[in-house]
Amino acid sequence: QLQLQESGPGLVKPSETLSLTCSVSGGSISSSLHYWAWIRQTPGKGLEWIARIHYTGSNYYNSSLKSRVTISVDPSRNQFSLTLRSVTAADTAIYYCARRGHDYGGAFDIWGRGTMVAVSS
Amino acid sequence: DVQMTQSPSSLSAAVGDRVTITCRASQSVDSGLAWYQQKPGRAPKVLLYKVSILESGVSSRFSGSGSGTEFTLTISNVQPDDFATYYCQHYNGVSYAFGQGTKLEIK
Numbered sequence: 001q002l003q004l005q006e007s008g009p010g011l012v013k014p015s016e017t018l019s020l021t022c023s024v025s026g027g028s029i030s031s032s033l034h035y036w037a038w039i040r041q042t043p044g045k046g047l048e049w050i051a052r053i054h055y056t057g058s059n060y061y062n063s064s065l066k067s068r069v070t071i072s073v074d075p076s077r078n079q080f081s082l083t084l085r086s087v088t089a090a091d092t093a094i095y096y097c098a099r100r101g102h103d104y105g106g107a108f109d110i111w112g113r114g115t116m117v118a119v120s121s
Numbered sequence: 122d123v124q125m126t127q128s129p130s131s132l133s134a135a136v137g138d139r140v141t142i143t144c145r146a147s148q149s150v151d152s153g154l155a156w157y158q159q160k161p162g163r164a165p166k167v168l169l170y171k172v173s174i175l176e177s178g179v180s181s182r183f184s185g186s187g188s189g190t191e192f193t194l195t196i197s198n199v200q201p202d203d204f205a206t207y208y209c210q211h212y213n214g215v216s217y218a219f220g221q222g223t224k225l226e227i228k
Contacts, residue, residue, distance in 0.1 A: 037217075046208070046219060046220075046221045046222055047165065047208055047210075047219035047222075048219070049216065049217035049218070049219070052217075060215055060216065062216065063122065063216070096164055096165075098164075101167075101170070104155070104167075104170045104171070105152050105153040105154070105155065105170050105171035105172075105174075105212060106153040106155070106170075106210075106211075106212020106213075106214075106217060107153075107155035107167050107170035107171075107210065107212070108155075108165075108167060108210075109167055109170075109176070111164035111165060111166075112164065113163075113164055114164055
């Protein structure tokens, strides 16, 4: 059973850079059939898709975050990562990594448990 | 970008009721519409995808329908385990958008 696990700092200072990693276990990230994504959840804005990537490196970003975000993949480590620059309190959220299911019409079929990130000095 | 609007934002139901949640898109969408269930402290779980295809292992009491700009999630014979928050999600081929959620509470 494929599983996803997010890791990263629970606290980041304003204006700094947030870095998160999603480790994939029980399966390979190097599947041509799947895409991998970061999604966050805040009480105010609900669920917000941030970015997605294919193991080949093909990526796409939410236009509202594109200027501050980088998503990357490391097939050798079976991981993908998120970098969010110049964070503010508005970036405080639970961050999830997820897999876009094959032939699911864009739905995410497997999610990590999420990691809470607070932006505060 | 497509905006997804769910209604109602919350609703109360008794065990055994049938409930319907609506998701409206700001512009016509194709079949890239999914529904998720989320319980407190847990990640969302996909219930239906491509509008009406039931995810493996999900109860047949959940069903989805719709086209164009209006889609619905129906829960028949609501059970205690169904009390949760439900989200719709659209995919247009490049980006993804979620509705703001509908909280189903016990009456």
